Amino acid sequence: AIVNVELPHNLTTLVVMAKTITQASQVGQAEAEWLVTKQVVVRPSVPNYLVQGDKLEFLALVNNYTSQQQEFEVNLAGDGFEVSGERSKRIIIPSPGQELVSFQIQAQQVESLEIVIKATAAETAHLDEVKVPIKLISPLVKQTEDVLFRLQTNQTQTIAYSGQDDPRDYLQLELKPSLADSLYFAYYPYLANRYDSTPEKVETLLTNQTYYQFAQELGLQEQQEQIAEAIRLDALALEEAFRPGEGWGYFDYDATSLQLSAQAGLALARAWQAGLLDDYQATRADGWAAYLSSRLHDSSASLDDKAVILYVMALMQQGDLISTQALADQANYLLSSSVASLALALQELGDSERARGLITSLEDRWQKEGDLLYLSDQPQSYQTSQTPVYQTSLVLQAYAELGIRSPEVFQMAYYLNQARRDYGWNNAFESSQILRSLAWFAVVYENQGQDYDYELYFNEELILAGRVEQGRIVDGESSLRLGVEKFDKPANTVRLSGSVPSGMYLKLEIGSYQSQLPPSSNISLQRVFRGLDLAEKTEFQLGELAIMELAYDGTELEDSAYSYNTSLIEAYLPAGFEIADIPLANSSQADRQLARDIYEGIPCAKQQWIWPQNYEHYLAIRLYQSLPNLRLPDWGCGYEYPRVMRVLVRASFAGEFGARPAFVNSQVIPNTFAYTKQQAIVIK
Incomplete structure (x- = not known):
């Protein structure tokens, strides 16, 4: 049999298979390969x-x-x-x-x-x-600047542009009716997950209670019922972890902690006050409330523990006004978060004037960075967070519950909104605290229940318009990206118009490509290229294996008020290099030895093992840095700098290539970034 076929227009190997069958049911087959090529x-x-x-x-x-x-x-x-x-x-x-x-x-x-x-x-x-x-x-380096404005109706705000008119420059605008924008989405993991440790149960219960009120304010009936059921499950799990006469431990088998017990009691007391406990749970409340009350007279209890316990007693309608006022006289010896608890206790007990005076007395503890304001009294321990985020969250919540209006309220909210940029597992406690305080802020200060229309003008040209109902944009556009052709140099203006009762938030990202690198801020990053003998070099032979080394220094952040930092490094490769196909985690003995060899001379305390993502022309490396505010004193886990990262590369193409500056940017701490120098690599 002869069959004529037209070959495809590509170079490949075809597999030709023939099968035959006779009328007597005899069968046979044959197979051959057919190389398709060109002359x-x-x-x-x-x-x-x-x-x-x-x-x-x-x-x-x-x-x-x-x-x-x-x-x-x-x-x-x-x-x-x-x-x-x-x-x-x-x-x-x-x-x-x-x-x-x-x-x-x-x-x-x-x-x-x-x-x-x-x-x-x-x-x-x-x-x-x-x-x-x-x-x-482009050899030009992309630089971005994030800005958040609170615009009032008919207020004009100036936006500076200092770029070089590169056609890729842009301005991304996003208009938000509230700092609480997307909070419910960010909160959802706390509703959905069940945790085992007592601190995690406490955080989940407190956050769910706040969002029960948040959903109630916004009229989200279905979500409110869902959260109420989650609260009952949280409270039951927390009550079952209580040991009569002893309190709560981190886990059921751990020694109990009064500080942790006070926080657990607070979470249950707020649920009790809101009527979210069922009858069985309510009957068990007397047991743990009596235990906490008995510890008020314990000489081993700290003043901070007693402040929280007095607040619990006030919520349970068992408060003692005289004892609470007496402890308020010693506010100078308390953490800011404990002062916030005492102020709320006084409010519950009817002494509103003293409550407001107590919380506003914290003004001398405020720390400011530009438009950001936070409180930071002392480092935190592991089980009972006392980070700046924790303290600022509780103080902002107290301001909101007491209905105190001042410019500092918004500065604290800006700080917390900035701090919620990264929701990794390592800061789940801080994330939940931020979500609670911002939800209170939104309900009290941002008129969530009012409806209005808005218009936003850029250089007096209308660019965004829409309608807000119950704190959410329900009609129109809220974000826009403008190209450089829309810019005026050196300044541009934005103006908000419409029936906006209390202002809106404008989030800006200004991106520009520039030849001049800005000076590093708070951190530093160095990059060198080395041969396998670890000698620094800029000339390589085609096919040669080499090392790209990055050295990160976060020493300046050791004195930061933040408790952790997550940075993203973009390490750009010269075009003549490719990532070598030898993963450092490979199971082969030779590769493991090679991994050890390329870190030769670097002390273990400075080695930073990485799992980079390989993009088209750069590596993305995520770097986590625990700061003193978060470290366990018992661990003594100080960091030695610089932290050194090494990546194996291969010289795959001959020529002269520019190595664009590597870049590191904090995902958590504002104005924290660094660039390496631009370098030239020769491959012969």
């Missing part, structure tokens, strides 16, 4: 990208599959690059055989280039032509 094949070798200005030795392998040795003319054409030397070369290739041809090119200042290489046989006119597009990366 002339050109195989170029290029990197995935180049930096504008890079010089590349462009290599192409020309294969001769004709029936005879021939002379070939190889021509180079295309756009976006300059050629050093001839664009056409003649080579002689035997049959069958191959020959390598090279051209020296330099990338121009454009967004992409396309190389067209064609090889033509002189005698038989067989030819092959290949088009190779290459993405070009």
Whole structure:
């Protein structure tokens, strides 16, 4: 049997299978491979990208599959690059055989280039032509600035632009009716998860109670019922962890802690006061309330523990006004968070004037950074958080519950809103505290129940319009990205118009590409390239293995008021390098030895093992840094700097390549970033 087929227009191996069957049910089959090729094949070798200005030795392998040795003319054409030397070369290739041809090119200042290489046989006119597009990366460095404004109706705000009019510069605007925007979404994991430890149960119960009130204020009936059921489950789990006459431990089998017991009692007392406990749980309340009351006269109880217990007693309608006022006289010896608890206890007991005076007396403890305000009295312990976030959260909540209005309230809210940028597992406690206080802030200060229309003007041109109902944008647009053609230099204006009762928040991201790097702020990052002998070098041989080393220094953050830092490093590779296909976590003995070798000379205390994500032209590395406010004193886990990260790379393409500055940016702490210097790498 003969079958005629048209071959596909690609080089591949076809598998041909034939089967037959006779009328007598005899069967048979055969299989063969069929190589589809061309008489002339050109195989170029290029990197995935180049930096504008890079010089590349462009290599192409020309294969001769004709029936005879021939002379070939190889021509180079295309756009976006300059050629050093001839664009056409003649080579002689035997049959069958191959020959390598090279051209020296330099990338121009454009967004992409396309190389067209064609090889033509002189005698038989067989030819092959290949088009190779290459993405070009700008040597300019992208710089971003995040800004948050609170705009009042008809208020004009100036936005500075200091870029170089790069066509990629932009301004991203997002208008929010409230700092509580998206809080319910961020809160949902706390509703959905059940935790085992007592501190986690306490956090979950307190956060769910706050969002029960938040949902009630916004009229979210279905969500409110869902949260109420979660609260009953949380309270039951927490009550079952109580040991009569002893209190609560971190886990059921741990020794009890009065500080932790006071926090657990507070979570249950708030649920009891809100009527969210069922009859069985309510009957058990007397047991743990009596235990906490008995500890008020315990000489081993700290003043801070007693402040929380007095608040619990007030919520349970068993408070003692005289004892609470007496402890308020010693407020100078209490943490800010404990002062907040005492103020709320006095409010419950009817002494509103003393409560307001007590909480406003914390003014001399305020610490300010620009428009941000926070409180920081002492480092935290592990089980009972006393971080600046924790203290500021409780003080802001007290201001909200007491209905005190002042500019500092908004500055505390800005600080907490900034601190909630990263919701990793390592700061789940702080995240829940931030969510609670911002929810209280939104309900009290942001008129969540009012409906209104809004318009936003940029340089007096209307760019956004819509309607807000119950604290949410229900109609119109709330975000927009503007290109550089819309900018005025050096300043632009935004103005809010409409029937907005208490203002809106405008979040801006200004992105610009610039040749001048800003000075590093709060942290530093250094980058060097090394050979496998660990000697620093900038010239390598094609095919050579090398090391890209990054050294991160966070010493300045050791005195920060923050308790942790998560940074994202973008480590840009020169176009001539590729990540070596030898993972440091590989199970082979040789690779494990290589991993040890490339960290030779770096003390263990300074080694930073990484699991980078490999993108097209850079590595993304997430770096977690625990700060003194969060460290366990018992662990003594200080950090030695610089923290050194090493990545194995291979010199895969010949030429002269620019290594764009590596960049590290804090995901948590404002105005914390660093750049490395731009470097040049030669691969021969």
